Amino acid sequence: MQNNVLILDFGSQYTQLIARRVRELNIYCIIKPYNNPPEDLSSFQAVILSGSPHSVRGEDAPHPDLSQIKGKKPLLGVCYGAQYLAQHFGGEVGQSNTREYGRANLSLVKEGEAFLNGVSVNSQVWMSHSDTIKQLPTGAVRIASTHDVENAGYRIEGEDTYAIQFHPEVYHSTDGKKILENFLVNIAGIAQTWTPDAFVDTTVANLKTKLGDDRVILGLSGGVDSTVAATLLHKAIGENLHCIFVNNGLLRKNEFTDVLKQYEGMGLNVKGVDASARFLKALDGESDPEGKRKIIGKVFVDVFDDESKLVENAKWLGQGTIYPDVIESVSATGGPSATIKSHHNVGGLPDYMQLKVVEPLKALFKDEVRRVGASMGLAPELLGRHPFPGPGLGIRILGDITEEKVTMLQEVDHIFINGLREAGLYDKVWQAGAMLLPVNSVGVMGDERTYEKCVALRAVESTDGMTADWVNLPYEFLQKVSNDIINKVKGVNRVVYDISSKPPATIEWE
Ligand code: XMP
Numbered sequence: 342m343q344n345n346v347l348i349l350d351f352g353s354q355y356t357q358l359i360a361r362r363v364r365e366l367n368i369y370c371i372i373k374p375y376n377n378p379p380e381d382l383s384s385f386q387a388v389i390l391s392g393s394p395h396s397v398r399g400e401d402a403p404h405p406d407l408s409q410i411k412g413k414k415p416l417l418g419v420c421y422g423a424q425y426l427a428q429h430f431g432g433e434v435g436q437s438n439t440r441e442y443g444r445a446n447l448s449l450v451k452e453g454e455a456f457l458n459g460v461s462v463n464s465q466v467w468m469s470h471s472d473t474i475k476q477l478p479t480g481a482v483r484i485a486s487t488h489d490v491e492n493a494g495y496r497i498e499g500e501d502t503y504a505i506q507f508h509p510e511v512y513h514s515t516d517g518k519k520i521l522e523n524f525l526v527n528i529a530g531i532a533q534t535w536t537p538d539a540f541v542d543t544t545v546a547n548l549k550t551k552l553g554d555d556r557v558i559l560g561l562s563g564g565v566d567s568t569v570a571a572t573l574l575h576k577a578i579g580e581n582l583h584c585i586f587v588n589n590g591l592l593r594k595n596e597f598t599d600v601l602k603q604y605e606g607m608g609l610n611v612k613g614v615d616a617s618a619r620f621l622k623a624l625d626g627e628s629d630p631e632g633k634r635k636i637i638g639k640v641f642v643d644v645f646d647d648e649s650k651l652v653e654n655a656k657w658l659g660q661g662t663i664y665p666d667v668i669e670s671v672s673a674t675g676g677p678s679a680t681i682k683s684h685h686n687v688g689g690l691p692d693y694m695q696l697k698v699v700e701p702l703k704a705l706f707k708d709e710v711r712r713v714g715a716s717m718g719l720a721p722e723l724l725g726r727h728p729f730p731g732p733g734l735g736i737r738i739l740g741d742i743t744e745e746k747v748t749m750l751q752e753v754d755h756i757f758i759n760g761l762r763e764a765g766l767y768d769k770v771w772q773a774g775a776m777l778l779p780v781n782s783v784g785v786m787g788d789e790r791t792y793e794k795c796v797a798l799r800a801v802e803s804t805d806g807m808t809a810d811w812v813n814l815p816y817e818f819l820q821k822v823s824n825d826i827i828n829k830v831k832g833v834n835r836v837v838y839d840i841s842s843k844p845p846a847t848i849e850w851e
Contacts, residue, residue: 773798803848
């Protein structure tokens, strides 16, 4: 990787967004906690200091070591970063008289500043702070103000050090990406070479060297990450990649056969394993949500283990882990403690398997995984698929699971999802699905009284599944889908639409 930017994180909710914006400029970057920076900084061509929930005046304020950075490399401080540079290099930060949250407009943009090239007065920026820079640091020149914040941007003379109080990474800062581009490309002189094609070429070459003639096993889930990971590995080692696609009996209607065919069409060395009966037997009588999850996870490991044993001499386990799963995060509630989220797509394998792990997507954000997939020619339908949970319909059938209930929910889900596709709504929704509720209610069909099941439809918009809001689907659409479900799915006489946001509700009902 030729280009490389370091983002030092102080715990801001926006740090990952900075990284995504930098990557969108085709510049590679990594996020590191301010208190655990890389030892060798020589490969970094620029450094960005993130925002933070802390005040620089607080006792527990994060203090980075900038001795090898400030004045030595192009440096950009954002929000907390800007305040830190002011407070510690001869300026002053104090409580602001007016707290600025949300939209603001620039009232001053100093002319002739390469950093603000293409940014105009009145340009909208996004603020989120209660402290303000009362006095600029030594050698600083003010380059931007808003109506309420005089020192909204400054530069330190004789250095490539820049600082802005607003957040360029947030879409509401309309020229934010331009500012990042000015800083990274025009000022730091970084080449924009981090492209999906370049990633594929380097990754495949590296995988070839790393894996040689070794065999790799990979569990495909039908989702974007495992599919893109498999495609990269396949390009590198061909038939030595052994993919396993397990039917846990809780997939969507026809999903096992359709997706398996798709994988075979892509030339992958894939084995479809229909373990539906084994999963349903193990789940028999279990109605507790956590209990069901545990059973599904355990049976998956057992099935995967049995299948892996059939691949002789396998040395590696391929996984579709992506960058947000491995970023070391700074705790937002303070303290220098860094926690690392570890991620096992296959739910943790038995130690005795002793496989080494290979994770070709570990450096990518989800949107980059899709772009890499597209550059390798994967079908847009596959890359645009909604997320689907590992335990599948098992956590959408409330209460105990039977084959009859699975079939019923598969039909309902099929009508809903197909309906979204036909109405051109599928790509506008982040995730959608149906839940089979453990209640019967009274209805009337023809002259008959019915006493049948109720299903809930859920469609949400989200960016990462951490927070979500329900989608305002057109009434006409809901009306048609509801009619279709009640007319076509035997055993269902009532359809409701879930209008809860996350938080406090979750996306899945179990
Ligand atoms: P919740 O229900 O926690 O879901 O709001 C957030 C996102 O995670 C998915 N999800 C899972 N995915 N294994 C998975 O692979 C799981 O056990 C699991 N549980 C929830 C859910 O579909 C949503 O996209």
